[in-house]
Amino acid sequence: MNSPAGAPVRFERVSVRYSGSQTEAVDAVAFDVRPGEFVVLLGPSGCGKSTLLRTVNRLVVPNAGRVLVGDKDTATLDAVQLRRRIGYVIQAVGLFSHMTVAQNVAVVPSLLHWDRARIDARIDELLHMVRLDPARYRDRFPKELSGGEQQRVGVARALAAEPEILLMDEPFAAVDAIVRHALQDEIAEIARRLGTTVLFVTHDVDEALRLAARIAILERGRLVQYDAPLRILTAPAAPFVESLLDTHDVVRRLSLKCARDAMQPPRDGAGPDVREDVSLREILNDFLRGAATVHVLDGNARRIGSLSFGDVVAAVASS
Amino acid sequence: MFAHMHVVMMDTGQHLALVAVALAISIALALPLGVLAARHPTISAPLLAALxxxxxxPSLAILALLVAYVGLGAGPALVTMVAYAQFVLVRNVAAALHGVPVAQSDAAMGLGMSDAQRLMRVELPSAFPVILGGVRIAAVALIAIASLAGYVNGGGLGTMIFDGLQRDYLEEILAGSIPIALLAIAVDTGFRLIERRASRWR
Known part of the structure; x- marks a missing residue:
């Protein structure tokens, strides 16, 4: 895989208060995002997660604290220039309806004055990346696309100029569950391949568990917990986290399923072996001890499959 | 009437020229004013109230007032036409810009467009078909108002209408008014065709 092309992001006691409001929308939030890391901002609506996201590209300016992108305080950078280095995907997609798919994808490269040939090549490359056949889609207008196709174009447009950071604000909330799962898998794969740092806002717990390397949980503008999904499930920092993630229920669902139910085809890689009828809850302990992969054996000690933590989450998510 | 075909043609040409010039000036004024009104709600209300x-x-009253100060000719007629068109156009431009989906403006900002780029590349093109509809309505109205130019020695098809009225000469009145009606229908149809082409993506 490529070395990470993503930039680190650091929130230093960031506070935002909207004019006319008595309370802070974001209240002294501080955490670090590593280069190339996939971080999900999770919380109920009104918890400040979108506001926090929008401080990164300065669509929202903090009243206090600093946001650092690639070690530079964003307050010292030109907002327009900063935004061209940061991909931005929103729930409403916001494709420009008078432009074709190709013209939409080309927006940031043309703002950056790339030459025509490079832009054309990049459009095809990006459409392939989001699994839209350029020959069929290049010259279509947004109204001729389904919701899922529109958001694929939205993702392609955000990635066009090889941004160091990708901001996604509930990008898949408006598409149906099947398309949403496909898009989740694809964005995870794309982010991994490109090494882009991703900040992803959602109120969907399953989505957060599926995608995140780390989850930042926000409640009324405050950061309640910032940790890996596994740690959050097994060691919720507050009653709020427990109820938000319904951690008891997740653990219960884990104990109802066994390795066989969640396993994927056998993979290479070191890791402990488990019997196919062992519950996922027990397997969770292996991941807690640091295993990246767990191998599943049948009654004759033959390896019939492998499991990652993601597979375990996927098996209990939305089931 | 047919014996004076060349006069009718010449007056029609003048009439169209009056409308074209008035429309061009009106649009040049109304676009920035409409943008201003759309961006600043505090300016929008008093501006639209004034317009x-x-x-x-009544346009005839404005015209009479202007003639009293600047004399006869096409000038006062043009000013009257422009003044009349402003209300229609400014309100329409502002409404068209308000109609641009918020998500598109948000995406434009988030992708790194400056304010001017957002306006020129996203908001105005997106609002264009609606703005064009307003221009069509203004154009048709201006074709009618341009008749008043004939009353103040400003040329156009109104010349024959007012001359005919004075001489109680029905054929001359018709020679002026029928081409005006045809002109209005033709311009309306032409703009509708352009509108349809410009709205392919909607």
Whole structure:
């Protein structure tokens, strides 16, 4: 895989208060995002997660604290220039309806004055990346696309100029569950391949568990917990986290399923072996001890499959 | 009437020229004013109120007032036409810009467009078909108002209408008014065709 092309992001006691409001929308939030890391901002609506996201590209300016992108305080950078280095995907997609798919994808490269040939090549490359056949889609207008196709174009447009950071604000909330799962898998794969740092806002717990390397949980503008999904499930920092993630229920669902139910085809890689009828809850302990992969054996000690933590989450998510 | 075909043609040409010049000036004024009104709600209300007052004054009255100060000719007629068109156009441009989906403006900002780029590349093109509809309505109205130019020695098809009225000469009145009606229908149809082409993506 490529070395990470993503930039680190650091929130230093960031506070935002909207004019006319008595309370802070974001209240002294501080955490670090590593280069190339996939971080999900999770919380109920009104918890400040979108506001926090929008401080990164300065669509929202903090009243206090600093946001650092690639070690530079964003307050010292030109907002327009900063935004061209940061991909931005929103729930409403916001494709420009008078432009074709190709013209939409080309927006940031043309703002950056790339030459025509490079832009054309990049459009095809990006459409392939989001699994839209350029020959069929290049010259279509947004109204001729389904919701899922529109958001694929939205993702392609955000990635066009090889941004160091990708901001996604509930990008898949408006598409149906099947398309949403496909898009989740694809964005995870794309982010991994490109090494882009991703900040992803959602109120969907399953989505957060599926995608995140780390989850930042926000409640009324405050950061309640910032940790890996596994740690959050097994060691919720507050009653709020427990109820938000319904951690008891997740653990219960884990104990109802066994390795066989969640396993994927056998993979290479070191890791402990488990019997196919062992519950996922027990397997969770292996991941807690640091295993990246767990191998599943049948009654004759033959390896019939492998499991990652993601597979375990996927098996209990939305089931 | 047919014996004076060349006169009718010449007056029609003048009439169209009056409308074209008035429309061009009107659009050049109304676009920035409409953008201003759309961006700044505090300016929007008083601006539209002022233009609304102008709009309700009968155009003949404005014209009479102008002639008293600047004399006869095409000038006062053009000013009257422009003043009348402002209310229609400014309100329409502002409404068209308000109609641009918020998500598109948000995406434009988030992708790194400056304010001017957002306006020129996203908001105005997106609002264009609606703006064009307003221009069509203004153009048709201006074709009618341009008749008043004939009353103040400003040329156009109104010349024959007012001359005919004075001489109680029905054929001359018709020679002026029928081409005006045809002109209005032709311009309306032409703009509708352009509108349809411009709205392919909607």
């Amino acid at each position: 609304g007052v102008l709009y309700t004054i």
